[in-house]
Each structure stands twice: as C-alpha cells, then as structure tokens.
Amino acid sequence: MTLLGHDRYCDAIELQVGQLRDVVTSDGTDLSATVPTCPDWSLQQLVRHTGGALRWAELLVRTRAKESIPEKEVPLGEGPQDESDPAALGAWLAETGEMLVGTLREAGPDAQVWGWAGTLTSGFWARRMTHELAIHRADATLAAGLPYEVAPDVAADAIDEWLQIVEYVQRTRPNDAADELRGPGRSIHLHATDTTPELNAEWVVELTEQGVSWRRGHEKATVALRGPLTDVLLAFYRRLPLDGGKLEVLGERELLDFWLERASFG
Template sequence: MTSLPHNRYCDEIAHQIGLLRAVVTSGADLSATVPTCPDWSLEQLVRHTGGALRWVELTVRTRAEEEVPEEQVPGFTGPEGEGDAAALDAWLAETGGMIVGTLREAGPDAKVWGWAGVLNAGFWARRMTHEITIHRADATLAAGLPYEVSPDIAADAIDEWLEIVEWAQRTLPDDPARELCRPGSSIHLHATDSTPELNAEWSIDLDQDVVAWRRGHEKATVALRGPLTAVLLAFYRRLPLDSPELEVLGERELLEFWLERARFG
C-alpha cells in the first residue's frame, strides 16, 4: 500500500506535537491515569511519547545501523521533577523541532536501522506520525478533551497497523498476532464518512497464516462501521465497540478475537 509523502508526515508530526503541547498546557491533571494506558499517568504518557521521538531523532540523525540504547539519547526522560506543565511543554517543543528538522534533512530514502525490515528514514517518519497520533488520543481521553485527526492520516494509520500485524505474524514467533488465523473468516472496516478519493474501507481475510488485506468494500463475517476517526480508535483499542458512534454487524466475537491478538511486542 502506498504511504503518504515524506513531507506530509513531517508536517503532521509538527502538527501533532503542537496539539499534544496544547493538552499539556490545558490545565489538565498531569497525574491523572490514562484510561487507555492505565499503567501510565498523563505525564508519563507524554514523557514516553517525547522520549520515543528523541530516540528516533538520534537514530535517524546518526544513520544508526543497529538499535540505539535509550540511555544514549540526550533528554530521553524529559525535564527533571514532576508536575511542571511549562517545563514539559518546553521539552516537547524542543523535541518537535529536533525530530522534524532531522527527518526533513534526511529525506525518506536515507539508510537507517529499523525494526520492521524497512531500513530508511521514511519508515520512521511514518511510524512516528502514527505513534504520536494515537498517543495524543490517549492524552485527550485522560484530559477529557475532544479528539480529531485528518482523514488521510487516520486512513494511513489503519494501513500501517495492518502492515505491522503482517510483519509480526511473519517475524515474531511468540506474538499473539500469530494466532490470527480463522479459515473462512473476514473483517470489514467501513468509514461512513469516506469519500471516493479516500476509499476508507478495508477488507481483511484471516484464511491463511498471514492476513491478507486490501482497500475496498466487500462482504465479510463481521463489519465495523462508523466515522473514520471512531473506526481508527476502535481498531487501535482506544474506543469500545459499544460506543454509540460505532456499529458492529455480523459476528462480533470475530472482531473481539482480532482486537485481542492484533498487537506486537
């Protein structure tokens, strides 16, 4: 599946960091538990996200040929002390400038280590776009704030997630994704606000050891329908299937089977 242009990802990373900073400075309780990541507080979530961006920035800037240890990343854990929204915001701002500048300078084809067999900076631009897009959803849920995402980014996030599931099935022998095989079964994702240009529908076949998927409208064992943002969040296990904006048609148990196992690491 064709991904978005490299500069589109760079622009979106900058945009998402700005939106995450707005959550941090909104007056939200930084010690609040994140409902979708209950092991983390809002501040821990933000530090995790910023640390990941700094780790990728160093990986790309140095054209690393192997995984970089976290302890080698300057500023990885964020500012000293806890509960200081201004310091956290300043750290995120600096982080954003670093990662976006490094990715733009590198371009999509610069050779660099990657964990999914895609050894270029373009992989990291796309991966970090969706990393921060989904974690910003986590942050807004913790802060009680609304969440929106551009349709092209939401659709590409679903594409990338399906590609990651494929990679995990092929590569990680102990990953729960290896269990995603059910002969004669299929899943359909249908964004009710899709346009012909976007084509935000997906068909996923579970017939073989590795899932096969494609964009388009097809009948399936179970279908998940709703606005694209809601479908995205449900597919990433950030929104319950019982949410009023969603509709599940067919064998709901199959969709639950997928959501329980479609993960990696």
C-alpha cells in the same frame, strides 16, 4: 495502498506535537491523572514516553544508525527533571518536535537507517512517529477530557500501517498472539462512513492459513465495523469500546473481539 509523502508525515508530526503540547499546558489538565487507555501510566508518564520515542527516532535518523540505540543513551530522553511543571514538559516536547522534524526533513525519505520492521529508511521513522503521535495523542486527549481530531489521510494511513505491523509480526514472531490470527473463511470489513470516495477508507482483512492479508475496498465479510473514520481507527487500536457511541458492529462480533485481543503492538 499508497504511503503519504515524506513532507506530509513531517507536517503531521509538527502539527501533532503542537496539539499534544496544547493538551499538556491546557488549564485544568491534571498530569498525575491515570490514562484510561494506558492505565499503567499517568498522563505525564504517557507524554514523557511519547516524547522519548520521538527523541529516540531523531537520534537514529540523525546518526544514520545501523542498529538499535539503547533508550538510556538518548539525550534528555526522559524529559525535564521537574515533574510538576507543565510549562517545562511542554517546552521539552516542543523542542523534541523541532529536532525530529528538522532531522527528518534534512534526511529525506531514503536515508539508510536501522528499523525494526524490515524497512531500513528514514521514511519508515517519519511514518512510524506520525502514528505513534496520532494514537498516544488520542490517549492524552481522552484522558484530559478534550476533543480529539486527526486528519483523515493520517487516520487511514494509520490503519494501513497497523495491518502491515500485524503482517510483520506474524512473519517474524511465531510465538506472538498475532500468530493465532490464522484460519480459512473469516474476514473483517472496516468501513468509515464519513469520508470521500477518493480516500477509499474501507478495508477488508482476511484471516488465512498463511497469515493475515488485507486490501482497501468494500466487500462482504464475516464481521463489519462501521462508523466515523476517527472512531474506527481508535476502536481498531483498542482506544474506544465497540459498544455505544457512533460505532456499529454487523455480523459475528466474536471474530472482531478475537482480532482485537490478539492484534496488539506496544
């Protein structure tokens, strides 16, 4: 497994902030609408949450923080005061993206910065915010009834990162639901059907007594999830249902359901 380059993450953040802003300012978008994949939020709240996370990461990297910074200390972290103006929300989001990308490019990938997953570099935040955007942009896009696209290399890396997060949670939070993902002889295969061999967008996830382990590759498994890469990504993040659409589940569906119920993050 190879991480994308730091510049690639920065480019992806820049592009996706623009795409999310387009959703916010699109004619007919209802910012008060409930987000089906995050039903506790309206579309406006989702966007403010996402932009706030980007500003928080920017402040961490810019100040080379040695510990977490309370969200209330992030300047304009909650967004513009006007809750009814899509243009103001879009402008705030655009400024947020410019700030974060500029700070990340200036820092490079190796600046020492606090991080919550054991990786204490600015590169961690470039990657984390790329995928924070990828998933919450999907939430927003689907809520607005618009088509969603994500670059294949970003989608594949988002699955890699998700699996690494599950590994981290198992190691550090023994009371978390993810700790139940243990036991011998069970495995999950993710198979993207629409990518090039060079991308190698297939994964084997093994649930062992020692914890989750995974690798890229094509192998037989207890259950397989097959479909276009974007759909596999969104289903694995619980943003798309397994039934219907372009996805296919082969083998013991119960194991995949078991995983999806317990492999959660935020």
